[in-house]
Amino acid sequence: MSDSHGAYFIPEPSKWPIVGTLALFVSFSGGAMMLNGSGPGTVVFGLGMAALIYMFAGWFADVIGESLKGVYSDQVDISFRWGMGWFILSEVMFFAAFFGALYYARVLSVPWLSGEGSGLATNTFLWPDFEASWPLNVMPDTSNFAVFEETIPAFGVPALNTALLLASGVTVTLAHHALKKGHRSSLCWWLAATVALGFIFVGFQAQEYMHAYSDLNLTMNSGIYGSTFFMLTGFHGFHVTMGATMLLVVLVRSMKGHFSAEHHFAFEGVAWYWHFVDVVWLGLFIFVYWI
Amino acid sequence: MFVKKLRNYIVCAAVSLSALWSTSASAEYALNLTKGVTPISREVYDLHMIILYVVTAIGVAVFAVMFWSILHHRKSKGAVAAQFHHSTVAELTWTIIPVLILVVMAIPATKTLIKMEETTSPDMTIKVTGYQWKWKYDYMDEDISFFSSLNEESNKIRKGESETNVMDHENYLLDVDNHVVVPVKKKIRILTTAADVIHAWWVPALGWKRDAIPGFINDNWTYIEEPGIYRGQCAELCGRDHGFMPIVVEAVTEPEYLAWVEKMKTQPVEINPEKLYATHCSTCHQANGQGLPGAFPALAGSPIAIGPAAAHIDIVLNGKPGTAMLAYGPQLSNEELAAIITYERNAWGNDVGDVVTPEDVQAAR
Amino acid sequence: MSEAVSHEEHHDDHDHKPSGIGRWLFSTNHKDIGTMYLIFSLIMFFIGGAMAMVIRLELFQPGLQYVDPQFFNSMTTVHALVMIFGAVMPAGVGLANWMIPIMIGAPDMALPRMNNMSFWILPFAFTLLLSTFFMEGGAPAGGWTMYPPLVGQLGDGFPFLIFAVHFLGISSIMGAINIIATVFNMRAPGMTFMKLPLFVWTWIITAFLLIASLPVLAGAVTMLLTDKFFGTSFFIAAGGGDPVMFQHIFWFFGHPEVYILILPAFGIVSQILPTFARKPLFGYESMVYATASIAFLSFFVWAHHMFTVGMPLTGELFFMYATMSIAVPTGVKIFNWVATMWRGSMTFETPMLFSIAFVVLFSIGGFTGLMMAITPVDFQYHDTYFIVAHFHYVLVTGAVFALFAAVYFWIPKWTGNMYDESLGKLHFWLSTISVNVLFFPQHFLGLAGMPRRIPDYSIQFAEWNQISSIGGFVFGVSQLILVWVVIKCVRGGEKATDQVWEGAEGLEWTLPSPPPFHSFTVPPQISDASAH
């Protein structure tokens, strides 16, 4: 518990939450219409997304304004920390679902389909020629799936990407040290390096996807391997993009001198998020690409 | 229609009242789990009774203490509140005793479970495949294979097409066209799988149910001791007519079973287009070909059913992935498919007039 | 608690409330948001209940009478989704919003704007869900468990279902984060963890469960979505996936979810029983540990919902033992409640009556739960009305009864007026009797072999279904009394004192009834002597 029990900052009524809710509602409706191939789905979805961006910009502008006015006591800062911390845990659990799916497929369902465990009847009667392998390029029934020749090897671009992300973890920490010492320009440089590393990562990832789709015939439709591969790396890539964007915002704010050596929760929150994205990647690198 | 409903109400009310007063009529008026007709089902029943007694005893004890205190420790009786709020001994006691009870309970449960999972060395094997909404039985050692679906009378009653009152149809919804005939006193292995969505094969008298999962096969076994007819139902939500895919197992003596096998093998395959349509297609597209708007398209006047035959053959052979329209290629023979398709193209006002031959179907495979 | 000082009286002139619709739309006030949650959940309870009435009506007698089987399945499915995600969870969060800040001496929730968004998402998420009734292919009809491949046969409603679940998940996660931040960071000085009221404790633990389990559900339904629209094959055997995999992931969420529904109820009952027994809660610490153990264990029992899918023997045994073990900490709670009542000085106002009924009827539901944990026997029980009876005992006479108790317990504090005690008692007795007529016979039906999720049944099940339906109608109508009590109480009545109940203890009872719009803007000081 914090000792500074001054008056806790309770914001005035704000329109942003309801704007955000409506924006999400419109986006979801539009997305669903798009998937059904019905109605003006794309337009609705686009409107929702625009509203979402408007909401984020407005809400964060308010928060930044309040922060600069100094209404955030230490206790408010701690609330933000708890909030961000548990939000990251929820993200961890989201990825856990997909890692769970990967584990289940590799260790349970694919071997079972090939007759291991008590799966003998399954194999003999339903999928007589099926043999388990990982990466699973020959599915039990290939007719509806994209069969691929090879996968993306771990020690190529993925290893490079690992190095990039690890390096970005270091640079963001160096930036933090600089911030705590009050060296604004070195803070900005390290942050800029982090952002650059993040976007380079995303660029490489995009290139790998194109390679997989056009050269390897490895797609979302490549059975359970393609499913888990693209789902895990895809959501991760999405998170990297989000993280890098947030870092970019923090960079701009650093350049404007929004952060003091003592007060810089926004920076720290994003840095935590960045480390989380980093750790998830290590999991991916090991379990998706490597072993 | 209204009069019929009203009569139903009166019959129902009368039956339930009489049932309430005559607890002796317990045979048809089951309150408890069935004992079943296999050694396993009886073990399961015993386990059920043990755990039921255990929890009832605990419940009676706990609630008795509570109600005693409610009666005696009330303010209106002048009770003065004690102020104790903790006792390590008591708390440990009521942690440890339940643990012991549970351990004792787990032992027989484990034993039975191990026996149930022991599916090796059966005398015969039947593969059961769930379809929306019928069952297919393959006798793996005999080369016998047939579908089994809700019998006509029940089907008519539920659709309101029959004059019979529900209450007068003894096995309403528990009757099928083709029984699964099995011999008694044989270890029968039952493999379950499904073609479309998950179903579950359940005959209470055998003491277990097992999911039928598309793309996977589960195995299980049974050993029926008494001849008889045992009824069950699909026990996993499988769509619109989940409530209407019963199971009837007919256990017979060994000689009777052999005679049945002989009959099944020599029976000529009869091709009756209307009947085939009724068994395989009418649950969705309806007997009158009108389908159910919003869920199943009408075939009467459907662009596919009156258009080029190739598209028609294609959708029936290969189905439409992601919808309830299944691939019938693996289920039915070329002859059967040709008959059904021809029928569809010329019934309910569809008058294409062409005839699809088994060869056409074969060519499209 | 006598030392706890409230500073409210000194500056209620600052008690300015925003006015008009903006007060509710833009609210950052925990009491207003709590009120909105509670009203919303009551509305959803009636919507879900109306669907239950359709179910009971169709099952009143054999034969298909009123609705198409597909629509019946939609009723079952949406009834469950509405009740769980629309009625019980929001009611719990609503109570948390109202009570936690004033129980721990905080000025508000830690993150008030986010709090507003957590609430407002709900009506929009249910708009997405309920709009599917008007779409081609109808509303979701594959059960609230959304098992593939069946769920994939849904028509245009499918992506709306998935997105509604995502949306609800976002709301719950934000709500949970807020509760954790509030309790960890906003306690008044001296309010140590071991002095927290049990309701607050159960809510922190519930919030952890929410954060750990809801994202998993989000992942599971995302996979359903990509399987249908983007060519993945997570749940398709032909591509190497497995429909059962969905069930594992779903229940990894689903089992903790049922404790998300019941733990706040445990908290409520732990507040009410000591109040009306005028005696401290027995075994406060073991209550905390028991709650935490239940939450922890709940992550290792999920496959007891899937005993019949054909798991390997070792898996079946593991999940059987793990499930049985949950009875131990739950038992500790039950015994502690009984010990709390023992040698108390009890009175039986409506909240107390509902709490006592909770203890008995929840236990009955727990006992049947334990019976189903015995794997070989669950092969018989699974997917029958025995299960339906089990979970309605824990959900309706468990969670919902505790929520009723909470409303009667705290409504004088919320409105400043006492509710009508005789109407409350009438509501209690009618509900308690009818709910047993409604759900007890379902045990018999299940044992006799009636599967769940069927719109029609064979005639041997006719009698008990009819009785059950009659119980259902009476129970449904009885709930109108609750609405009447609430409206009457809001509009006026005997003025409530600050303490309201003679035996009530805790910070919330030191505030005026109703509490000022902003309470504890200056934190109260909690002395070491004060108990929980």
Ligand code: HEA
């Ligand atoms: C609030 C919700 C809630 C709660 C608290 C519980 C509590 C429990 N549930 Fe329940 N359950 C559901 C909601 C809940 N359940 C729902 C919704 C479903 C169906 C989902 C679906 O399929 O749609 C379900 C289904 C379900 C199944 C699956 C059945 C099947 O589909 O085949 C099982 C199986 O083990 C189970 C077990 C248990 C157990 C062991 C407990 C235990 O926590 C109970 C512990 C309590 C006690 C045991 C009573 C008090 C204890 C004592 C007095 C101590 C001494 C007692 C002994 C030593 C015996 N539940």
Ligand code: HEA
């Ligand atoms: C918290 C959760 C919750 C709650 C509160 C309830 C409350 C009720 N439930 Fe529900 N139920 C579930 C959760 C819940 N249920 C779940 C998870 C399932 C499984 C779904 C699945 O299989 O996928 C289920 C399934 C389920 C079934 C099985 C359906 C089937 O398998 O096909 C039945 C059948 O009787 C039923 C009945 C009822 C009834 C009568 C109530 C009553 O308590 C409701 C009482 C409330 C009201 C009635 C509303 C108030 C009154 C009015 C609207 C006034 C008008 C009144 C009249 C016209 C009489 N429920």
Ligand code: CUA
């Ligand atoms: Cu087949 Cu239910």
Ligand SMILES: [Cu+2]
């Ligand atoms: Cu469970």
